Every structure is written in C-alpha cells, then in structure tokens.
Amino acid sequence: MRMIVLSEDPESIASKIAAVMGISVYSLPKNFSLGAIAATLQPQTNPPQNSFGIWLSAPPSIDRYRAVYDAFLSRNIQLLNRPEQYAIAQQFSNIYSKLSDLAPVKSAQSWAEVRQAADLHYGQADPKGKPLGRSFRVYLYRQTILTYAYFWEVDDPLKWLTVEEEEAIFDMALKAAARLDLLFVAIDIGQQVCDNWTIVGVSDAQFCLLNQTPMISFWGELEKIFSAQMSG
Structure with missing residues (x-):
C-alpha cells in the first residue's frame, strides 16, 4: 500500500x-x-x-x-490511526493514567495543566510574558521515530539539542509510545528547571504538525516504512 x-x-x-x-x-x-x-x-x-x-x-x-x-x-x-485509537488520543485521562510516572505531576485534568505544572526551563517569553518552556515534539509511527521539532516557532538557542539530550528525549518518547495503542503519535517532551525531561503532551500526529517540523525527514521516514512494508 x-x-x-x-x-x-x-x-x-x-x-x-x-x-x-x-x-x-x-x-x-x-x-x-x-x-x-x-x-x-x-x-x-x-x-x-x-x-x-x-x-x-x-x-x-x-x-x-x-x-x-x-x-x-x-x-x-x-x-493511520483507527477511530478507537484517535479517541484514545483525544481522551486525556486515559492517556495520562498510562504516562503519569513520566510526567511532572501524578494527576491533572489537561495537558495545559501538566505543562504549567512542569516548571520548564526557558530562555524567552511570548509578548504577554508567558515563558516559552523548552520542549520538543517527537513524531513516531509504529514506535519508530520519524523526526522531531522544537515546540515554539521562534529563534531560540534552546532549540538545539546535544547528542545526550537527543538520546534522552528519544528514549522517553519510545518509552511513552510503547504504552499507548496509537500507531501515529506526537509526544511533547519538556526540560524542567531541574534538568529532568518530562512528558507534557500527546496527540494524533496527523493534526499537530508544527511549521518548523523538518518535513523532508518526516515524509521521507514514513515513505521508507511503507516501502519496506510493500516489499516485505
């Protein structure tokens, strides 16, 4: 296919x-x-x-x-996601119960609340003074990482990851994806002031593509997966 x-x-x-x-x-x-x-x-x-x-x-x-x-x-x-899988992505409580040990607080009512509680490291703020917490969106299909992007569409030195930091967010994204019945998923991971990495968001990857996502990598990795399926 x-x-x-x-x-x-x-x-x-x-x-x-x-x-x-x-x-x-x-x-x-x-x-x-x-x-x-x-x-x-x-x-x-x-x-x-x-x-x-x-x-x-x-x-x-x-x-x-x-x-x-x-x-x-x-x-x-x-x-890529069946209706029941999309429903899982939209129901915060079901997802959070599976990921709470990877998140900054044990209980919350929404991802906005989780992000606020995370106390993320930041270097810039928006025009209203809201901190732009250092976070990245990792895209996965069938627990394979496609690519990732800095969450904010700004020129921020914090958007650059060291090799060790990239490995840390990939490890956390894979760990989270393994617990979720979602084939095509985006997982947001932020760095707290204490330097810990934490989950701050999960969504269906079809509906949350950031403008700064490296789309050549995104589409290219998906094509590799589907080509392998066709030839396998």
Whole structure:
C-alpha cells in the first residue's frame, strides 16, 4: 500500500513538501462534507486505491473522525490511526493514567495543566510574558521515530539539542509510545528547571504538525516504512 496525503490546506508547508517529494496530495475543502471525498477523488486520472492516508487538518471531533475514516476506508484508503485509537488520543485521562510516572505531576485534568505544572526551563517569553518552556515534539509511527521539532516557532538557542539530550528525549518518547495503542503519535517532551525531561503532551500526529517540523525527514521516514512494508 502506498502513502497519500489528504490535505485541507494544500498551501501548508507539509502539503507542499510532500508534493515536491512526489507524494500524491489530494486537496479537500476545509470542514469538507463526506460527499466532497468522492468529488475530490473521482476526477483523478489515477484515483488512490489501497493506500495509507494522512489527513492534514485541524483536530476533528471523535464522531467526525470516525465518519471520515469510514468514508475513506470505503474507497480503500486507510487513515493511520483507527477511530478507537484517535479517541484514545483525544481522551486525556486515559492517556495520562498510562504516562503519569513520566510526567511532572501524578494527576491533572489537561495537558495545559501538566505543562504549567512542569516548571520548564526557558530562555524567552511570548509578548504577554508567558515563558516559552523548552520542549520538543517527537513524531513516531509504529514506535519508530520519524523526526522531531522544537515546540515554539521562534529563534531560540534552546532549540538545539546535544547528542545526550537527543538520546534522552528519544528514549522517553519510545518509552511513552510503547504504552499507548496509537500507531501515529506526537509526544511533547519538556526540560524542567531541574534538568529532568518530562512528558507534557500527546496527540494524533496527523493534526499537530508544527511549521518548523523538518518535513523532508518526516515524509521521507514514513515513505521508507511503507516501502519496506510493500516489499516485505
């Protein structure tokens, strides 16, 4: 099965780089109706069949994800996370119970609360004075690291990792991913003032691509995985 991109924002960096790399990108209207799926795919001279699809969008509701997943699946396009897996990613309490020992506090009500409690090391603040805590988003598919990005879209010296720091966040990301029933996941890891690394966020990787994500690495690593599956 090949990989395709189903994008509600064809002008995004992620969509443009995918297209340049030769990955098929299909444009969908924002908040598209299920009928728009057929309208988008049908006119193609080589409509996608038996494909893995990455849906680039704002995070949908659980019910909408299920409906869109089924609509794509009826055309032999399989999104990387099943509906029940997407539901897990959206339900904070279920995820946090599995990761609390890797997080800064044992109990919390949201990732925003976790990040606030983490007391992250920082060098810059936003215009309102909110500290930009040093944190990184690590993208994984089937517990394989694809790439990572600094969380904030700023020119911050703290975005550079030493080899030891990179190994530390990769180790934590893999440890967290192994506990979650999520195939395609993004894990946010921050450095506390005490220098410890801690989990500060988890999400479905389809809906949380940062602009500063190294997209050539992201798409390239995914293509390697799918190519290996096709030849295996």
